[in-house]
Amino acid sequence: MAALDSKIPEGPLAQKWTKYKASVKQVNPANKKKLDIIVVGTGLSGAGAASALGELGYNVKNFCYQDSPRRAHSVAAQGGINAAKNYQNDGDSVYRLFYDMIKGGDYRAREANVYRAAEVSNQVIDHFTALGVPFARDYGGTLDTRSFGGVQVSRTFYARGQTGQQCLLGCYSSLNRQIKKGNVVMYPRREMLDLVVIDGKARGIITRNLITGEIERHSAHAVVLATGGYGTIYYLSTLAVNSNASAAWKAHKKGAFFANPSFIQIHPTCVPQLNHFQSKLTLMSESLRNDGRIWVPKEKNDKRPANSIPEEDRDYYLERRYPAFGNLVPRDVASRAAKERCDAGYGVGKTGLAVYLDFRDAIRKQGKKAIENKYGNLFEMYKTITGSDPYEEPMMIYPAGHYTMGGLWVDYELMTTIPGLYAIGEANFSDHGANRLGASSLMQAAGDGYFVLPNTICNYLADEIRLPKISTDLPEFADAEKSAVERLKSLLSINGKQTASSFHKRLGKIMWDYCGMTRNEEGLKKALVLLEELRKEFWSDLKVPGKINGVNQELEKAGRVADYLELASLLVTDALDRRESCGAHFREEFQTPDGEALRNDSGYAYVAAWEYAGEGKSHILHKEHLKFEEVELKVRSYK
Amino acid sequence: MDLRLKIWRQKDASSQGSFETYPMEDVSPEMSFLEMLDALNKKLVEQGKEPVAFDHDCREGICGSCGMYINGHPHGPVPAVTTCLLSMRYFRDGETIWIEPWRARAFPVIRDLIVDRSAFDKIQTAGGFISVNTGGAPEANSIPVPKKDSDNAFDASICIGCGACVAACKNSSAMLFVSAKISQFALLPQGRIEAKERVRAMVEKMDELGFGSCSNTGACEAECPKQIRLTNIARLNREYYKAF
Numbered sequence: 001m002a003a004l005d006s007k008i009p010e011g012p013l014a015q016k017w018t019k020y021k022a023s024v025k026q027v028n029p030a031n032k033k034k035l036d037i038i039v040v041g042t043g044l045s046g047a048g049a050a051s052a053l054g055e056l057g058y059n060v061k062n063f064c065y066q067d068s069p070r071r072a073h074s075v076a077a078q079g080g081i082n083a084a085k086n087y088q089n090d091g092d093s094v095y096r097l098f099y100d101m102i103k104g105g106d107y108r109a110r111e112a113n114v115y116r117a118a119e120v121s122n123q124v125i126d127h128f129t130a131l132g133v134p135f136a137r138d139y140g141g142t143l144d145t146r147s148f149g150g151v152q153v154s155r156t157f158y159a160r161g162q163t164g165q166q167c168l169l170g171c172y173s174s175l176n177r178q179i180k181k182g183n184v185v186m187y188p189r190r191e192m193l194d195l196v197v198i199d200g201k202a203r204g205i206i207t208r209n210l211i212t213g214e215i216e217r218h219s220a221h222a223v224v225l226a227t228g229g230y231g232t233i234y235y236l237s238t239l240a241v242n243s244n245a246s247a248a249w250k251a252h253k254k255g256a257f258f259a260n261p262s263f264i265q266i267h268p269t270c271v272p273q274l275n276h277f278q279s280k281l282t283l284m285s286e287s288l289r290n291d292g293r294i295w296v297p298k299e300k301n302d303k304r305p306a307n308s309i310p311e312e313d314r315d316y317y318l319e320r321r322y323p324a325f326g327n328l329v330p331r332d333v334a335s336r337a338a339k340e341r342c343d344a345g346y347g348v349g350k351t352g353l354a355v356y357l358d359f360r361d362a363i364r365k366q367g368k369k370a371i372e373n374k375y376g377n378l379f380e381m382y383k384t385i386t387g388s389d390p391y392e393e394p395m396m397i398y399p400a401g402h403y404t405m406g407g408l409w410v411d412y413e414l415m416t417t418i419p420g421l422y423a424i425g426e427a428n429f430s431d432h433g434a435n436r437l438g439a440s441s442l443m444q445a446a447g448d449g450y451f452v453l454p455n456t457i458c459n460y461l462a463d464e465i466r467l468p469k470i471s472t473d474l475p476e477f478a479d480a481e482k483s484a485v486e487r488l489k490s491l492l493s494i495n496g497k498q499t500a501s502s503f504h505k506r507l508g509k510i511m512w513d514y515c516g517m518t519r520n521e522e523g524l525k526k527a528l529v530l531l532e533e534l535r536k537e538f539w540s541d542l543k544v545p546g547k548i549n550g551v552n553q554e555l556e557k558a559g560r561v562a563d564y565l566e567l568a569s570l571l572v573t574d575a576l577d578r579r580e581s582c583g584a585h586f587r588e589e590f591q592t593p594d595g596e597a598l599r600n601d602s603g604y605a606y607v608a609a610w611e612y613a614g615e616g617k618s619h620i621l622h623k624e625h626l627k628f629e630e631v632e633l634k635v636r637s638y639k
Numbered sequence: 640m641d642l643r644l645k646i647w648r649q650k651d652a653s654s655q656g657s658f659e660t661y662p663m664e665d666v667s668p669e670m671s672f673l674e675m676l677d678a679l680n681k682k683l684v685e686q687g688k689e690p691v692a693f694d695h696d697c698r699e700g701i702c703g704s705c706g707m708y709i710n711g712h713p714h715g716p717v718p719a720v721t722t723c724l725l726s727m728r729y730f731r732d733g734e735t736i737w738i739e740p741w742r743a744r745a746f747p748v749i750r751d752l753i754v755d756r757s758a759f760d761k762i763q764t765a766g767g768f769i770s771v772n773t774g775g776a777p778e779a780n781s782i783p784v785p786k787k788d789s790d791n792a793f794d795a796s797i798c799i800g801c802g803a804c805v806a807a808c809k810n811s812s813a814m815l816f817v818s819a820k821i822s823q824f825a826l827l828p829q830g831r832i833e834a835k836e837r838v839r840a841m842v843e844k845m846d847e848l849g850f851g852s853c854s855n856t857g858a859c860e861a862e863c864p865k866q867i868r869l870t871n872i873a874r875l876n877r878e879y880y881k882a883f
């Protein structure tokens with residue numbers, strides 16, 4: 001494989017996208033009707049892309065594993081979506097949003113992609129508003145915004161604590177319009193099992209119908225993966241429990257490079273684990289840090305109820321350590337600070353693995369009504385889950401796995417290293433470097449789907465117009481189907497004693513302990529050994545009842561866990577390779593005397609793009625060296 | 640605590656189903672209802688038996704995947720909570736819990752507790768959208784919306800499409816679900832332009848798919864986990880009459 005070509009257009013940063021669009025090859029409307037595109041995923045990125053491509057006249061097939069596209073996990077996003085509108089007159093601009101993302105990502109993202117994401121952010125807000133997304137408004141009828149972590153302007157648009165739901169339902173509505181017109185055909189309850197590559201190009205997918213169990217072949221001129229993040233590799237995370245890396249991983253094994261897999265964001269404010277049956281950790285939106293103050297007792301093992309601990313005995317450690325940003329430091333910084341306090345013995349709650357997020361002062365100052373208006377549903381949710389009322393006593397929170405900055409490597413056009421295969425939304429690696437800033441993922445996912453991909457995919461498809469419909473009888477389809485079926489059969493035939501979930505839990509623990517909020521060489525090496533053992537045990541002692549035919553949820557789980565067990569090793573390998581700390585990747589060996597991340601720009605200002613080399617062989621590392629032409633690399637400081 | 644579960648088991652759409660009894664020991668009050676079912680399934684799988692199939696995904700009350708009758712109530716006895724967020728602290732030691740799939744003609748059972756709710760998607764496809772192409776939207780603040788209207792639209796828009804309203808209704812009516820979308824768009828200037836076509840198309844589709852009619856009983860509102868209000872049905876009716 002030749003050196004990675006990121007295909008960044010020439011010219012000044014601010015003009016790259018405009019120039020690209022003006023010069024890109026186009027497909028004329030009559031030819032679009034002859035081209036088929038598969039989009040896997042119906043979150044903001046997938047449903048956005050399927051709608052926009054349908055509007056343009058392509059034949060789109062859209063897939064998701066849920067019973068309805070409206071349930072993609074974008075639905076769960078709470079806090080908001082960024083745009084550089086500068087409605088507040090607080091000095092915001094496309095450039096500032098770009099700069100905040102580059103800095104927030106600790107200088108490990110590609111400038112050109114990030115700038116473009118910031119550029120299309122304003123169009124995303126215009127589009128959602130026109131689709132009827134009920135964003136919060138001011139009394140004059142204009143749109144309201146709020147602040148999020150890691151920035152000093154107010155640019156986050158929101159719909160109470162349900163921004164993701166509202167944006168996703170907006171995407172779902174535009175998708176429905178195209179379904180009605182016949183431009184998009186929807187395939188819900190389908191799991192992608194493999195990618196079909198013909199003569200080096202992505203030409204289709206193999207799916208399992210999750211109701212009938214039927215294995216299906218679907219062909220297209222191009223395939224788009226919009227399959228979301230792989231945070232459930234930790235088992236407990238803020239993701240939907242069925243979220244998975246399987247589609248991306250299968251594409252990886254067919255030749256798509258996987259970039260920066262170890263860059264996973266651990267979100268600082270989640271409801272802590274309550275019991276060992278727990279299947280999921282619920283996020284309490286970062287927006288709460290606008291008004292909530294984070295603290296622990298100044299004394300170790302202070303068992304007094306929170307409200308009985310007087311002001312002078314409280315340590316507002318974020319305000320103490322980071323006076324400039326206080327409670328609004330970026331997520332990686334806030335998460336590590338919480339872990340540091342808890343590890344040092346200052347944690348609260350039954351397990352000692354929690355810190356307080358306190359609204360007392362905000363309620364005193366603004367009144368209960370104002371707080372209820374902003375966070376009512378989050379407070380309700382917290383109370384439903386824990387039984388405790390955050391209006392009366394502080395919330396208890398702890399960090400949890402949340403967002404994967406890593407993902408399939410893509411170039412400027414969002415194409416992977418397999419021609420004709422694209423990755424958009426959380427499934428790609430491109431815009432958030434080593435740490436994502438709050439409210440910039442919905443923005444990127446919608447931007448990728450609605451505004452970027454439809455303008456880049458034509459550059460590839462323009463050369464495919466002479467290719468007639470691709471037959472699913474080709475041998476490549478038969479082979480891919482055969483290997484997918486064989487894999488399902490082998491999972492079913494192990495006939496051991498342990499469930500897929502119990503393996504998943506153990507995998508999660510290994511990853512959380514050795515490749516979570518902080519990492520070190522010894523732990524990572526140990527993890528590689530433990531993962532190898534766990535994989536062996538999985539393939540010799542897994543129990544999956546039932547058959548391939550019909551509903552078989554245990555079989556679905558087993559397939560996902562099997563893929564996670566492979567991805568996990570790559571993740572650890574990547575974390576080992578990166579001998580520096582940056583963003584969410586914190587190597588204990590590389591820190592400043594006061595415990596901040598110590599980057600190594602001369603050695604590691606690259607994207608690690610891993611190539612699959614075959615069963616049992618080590619992955620091959622390709623480096624995309626990042627060029628910073630616009631931004632000067634600085635030590636990220638929030639003090 | 641120890642519980643006795645009576646769970647509807649049905650192999651597939653064409654088979655007959657029936658209740659099976661499962662004793663469940665050592666249930667912690669800190670578990671969610673679905674985690675309790677996870678624990679049951681773990682046991683069943685380890686015994687080589689087929690686990691109970693149910694839909695679920697986000698497990699935080701927002702995706703609308705989960706849903707089952709629990710002791711006769713859609714999403715169980717606690718108001719304004721989805722099955723996935725229902726805590727086991729609401730159940731008593733020794734209690735028998737009856738667990739069934741949604742029962743409605745328009746939602747055929749697929750297996751155990753899984754039903755086919757694709758009829759909901761079909762209604763949305765019929766008209767649940769504002770016709771605007773990507774790139775064709777005006778600047779967001781050029782459409783001012785009074786805060787009150789926008790807040791009311793939001794309150795209607797938070798329906799998660801779970802189907803509890805249909806399951807709660809003795810007529811299996813989908814009026815609450817449909818009215819939520821109609822209200823959201825009817826209250827916003829962006830949505831007014833196609834208001835007539837939308838309400839006609841969605842109501843026509845709803846009738847065609849075999850949902851019953853509304854007799855103003857209000858069971859839907861009482862069981863809706865997102866507290867979608869009956870006033871939305873009144874608005875739907877007004878919009879419908881205006882549409883001809």
Ligand SMILES: Cc1cc2nc3c(=O)[nH]c(=O)nc-3n(C[C@H](O)[C@H](O)[C@H](O)COP(=O)(O)OP(=O)(O)OC[C@H]3O[C@@H](n4cnc5c(N)ncnc54)[C@H](O)[C@@H]3O)c2cc1C
Binds near residue numbers: 240
């Ligand atoms: C709890 C939570 C809160 C968040 N809050 C915010 C926020 O406030 N602001 C913000 O900007 N971001 C937020 N994020 C992040 C953001 O929501 C996600 O990154 C973003 O929505 C991802 O969108 P997506 O389109 O890439 O994927 P998703 O919405 O995750 O969709 C993935 C799709 O892929 C499909 N799929 C996956 N695997 C397969 C397969 N094998 N076969 C077939 N289909 C498959 C699924 O069915 C689904 O349709 C939050 C995330 C979480 C978890």
Ligand code: SF4
Binds near residue numbers: 799800802816
């Ligand atoms: S109206 Fe309520 S009960 Fe009906 S689908 Fe929507 S959220 Fe569920």
Ligand code: FES
Binds near residue numbers: 694696703706
């Ligand atoms: S699983 Fe998503 S609402 Fe219950």
